[in-house]
Amino acid sequence: MKKKQFQAESKRLLDMMINSIYTQKEIFLRELISNSSDAIDKIYYKALTDDNLVFDKDSYFIKVTADKENRTLVIRDTGIGMTKEDLESHLGIIAKSGSLAFKKENEAKDGHNIIGQFGVGFYSAFMVADVITVISKALDGEGAYKWESTGADGYTIEPYEKDAVGTEIILKIKENTEDESFDEFLDEYRLKAIIKKYSDFIRYPIKMDISGKRLKEDSDNEFEDYKEEQAVNSMVPIWRKNKSELTPEDYEKFYNEKHYGYDKPLKHIHVSADGAVVYQAILYIPESIPFDYYSKEYEKGLELYANGVLIMNKCADLIPDYFSFVKGMVDSESLSLNISREMLQHDRQLKLIAKNITSKIKSQLQSLLKDEREKYEQFYKSFGRQLKFGIYSDYGTHKDVLQDLVMFYSSKEKKLVTLDEYVTNMPEDQKYIYYASGESNERIEKLPQTELVSEKGYEILYFTDDIDEFAIKTIMKYKDKEFKSVSSGDLGIEADEAQDNTDSDKNNNQELFEHMTSLLSDKVTKVRASKRLRSHPVCFSTDGDVTIEMEKILNAMPNNPNVKADKVLEINVHHAVFESLKDAFEKDKDKLNLYTALLYNQALLIEGLPLQDPVEFTNDICKIMV
Secondary structure, eight states: OOOBOOOHHHHHHHHHIIIIIOSOTTHHHHHHHHHHHHHHHHHHHHHHHOTTOOOOGGGOOEEEEEETTTTEEEEEEOSOOOOHHHIIIIIHSTTOOHHHHHHHHSOOOTTOOOOOOSSOGGGGGGGTEEEEEEEEEOTTSSSEEEEEEEETTEEEEEEEOOOSSEEEEEEEEOOOOSSOOOGGGGOHHHHHHHHHHHHTTOSSOEEEEEEEEEEOTTOSSOEEEEEEEEEOSOOSOGGGSOGGGOOHHHHHHHHHHTTSOSSOEEEEEEEEEESSSEEEEEEEEESSOOTTTTSTTOOOOEEEEETTEEEEEEEGGGSOGGGTTOEEEEEESSOOBOTTSSSBOOOHHHHHHHHHHHHHHHHHHHHHHHHOHHHHHHHHHHHHHHHHHHHHGGGGTTHHHHTTTOEEEETTTSSEEEHHHHHHTOOTTOOEEEEEEOSSHHHHHTOGGGHHHHHTTOOEEEEOSTTHHHHHHHHOEETTEEEEETTBSOOOOOOOHHHHHHHHHHHHTHHHHHHHHHHTTTTOSEEEEOSSOSSOSEEEEEESSOOHHHHHHHHTSTTOOOOOOEEEEEEOTTSHHHHHHHHHHHHOHHHHHHHHHHHHHHHHHHHTOOOSOHHHHHHHHHHHHO
8 A cells, every 4th residue: 555645844743752751761651541531521512512412421431452462552541433534634733633633623611621732642652563554434424444653754544444433543662772662651550640641630530450359269279360351440539529628538538649758638628610710729838848858859849740651750830839838739721731732831810829829728738827827836836947938039029928927936835836926925115125035046046135135025936947047138028027137236125224334434435345345356247235135144246237146047057158247245233253354454465365355255156157266265274263
């Protein structure tokens, strides 16, 4: 039989199909099953307008059969079939989609939507097959026909004997090479896994003959091999069911089946949107943090389906980074896909879905915070750091979305509080939201810098995450209240009588402070009398935007920018140590130098900063002891 040639453009496209359009060879099975599903859908559409045609869904199916011995894989359907003209038109001209034409002529009804639109998916089979044979009998056609091709060389069409309406696609699977094994596409368990991955929610049964072992009749310990035809797909996806039909156990089962996590989800969100963009989604807020969550290996994203067919395992564009902990899936008929259906075209529909999903997640978290505080705090323990990263990233673009979701430990409440709760409980005379930074709540509790703020009865937020201060400086104000570190040079607390005395002491001892400043000129910007200290002799405060905790965090980074906070050494002029300083200033400058070095190193230790010369420090201690 004379072989017919593909059009020149089709040859080039076929070569591109085999070598570059698809990134994973297993995709071919998704494409062929989707075509089979479309073929059955076409009978359904025809039955809507043809009174002589009754659509009994139970009579329609797709069958996948592998023959290892003959290296063939057969995909058979009971769909509408193709005439000789259909085979010539749809398979002889690459990228001419019969489904797309049918779709334009017949608008979707009853939730049925034709999947195919580009007409190229069929040819993806050439990635795994040397020969493709299509045997088809059309519903309204006369006789059956066989279409066969070995690739770009062309194809043949001839009459063929076939009793039932429908189509069989027979793939002659390639032999293995040194680089690639094609045997996997003849293994029933691998085929089943591919079907479950991409086509689990095709609305018609996808059948396979599944092998197994069972006890022989009348035997207690002898087994026999058997094969049994099974539908391997779920067909009706959970997200297309009414919420009233589903229980919490159903959602949890789906979470486990899809391997979204090894934990239990704290909350689920079931969305059915029917507006500017039509989509369904099931989203989960996990209970615990994945082991690789804060590593480069972690990959965010939701599963993306188009009419029940998996398009992407991880669609990162559907959720923002700050909600990257959310697991789940989205199914839509509104998305524009590229030719391979492996990638999304970044269109308005995608952005709308992402925007809506972000809003749904935030609402769910706010509801959890308000109504189930214990669960929210459990969530926050795992993912609060990510919310704070979200505030800081992108120059604070998302701070308004996230600032009401973050929490910090409270010096008064001895538990986590929100910024709103802090501001609501502020005394009328309090001007600022005060915070203190450190490695742990216990370390912060002992910081000398907290004494004055605590004495005034003001609440202090404890910052123990490396991102905390950066996030807060990004927010800048919350409900018109500025944030202020307890180590700030100016706490904004009005001077009382004791502080007035401190100012007097500062003026009377100006020469002493200037001398100490000169001794520490390469380490601090100045030495001054403290207004914040009560029981402690010394501490650091900072002038400028960079705090000591920020200095530590920035300098711990791989590129080490060598950022330095403008440190001020504050001396408690009401402490007994100050009397020793004054006495040494008047009588023994060497002893003053020793005291100054000791107080500076003491301030370093309080802040958890490394001593520049530990040996010198221990020697100075010995001098005091002697």
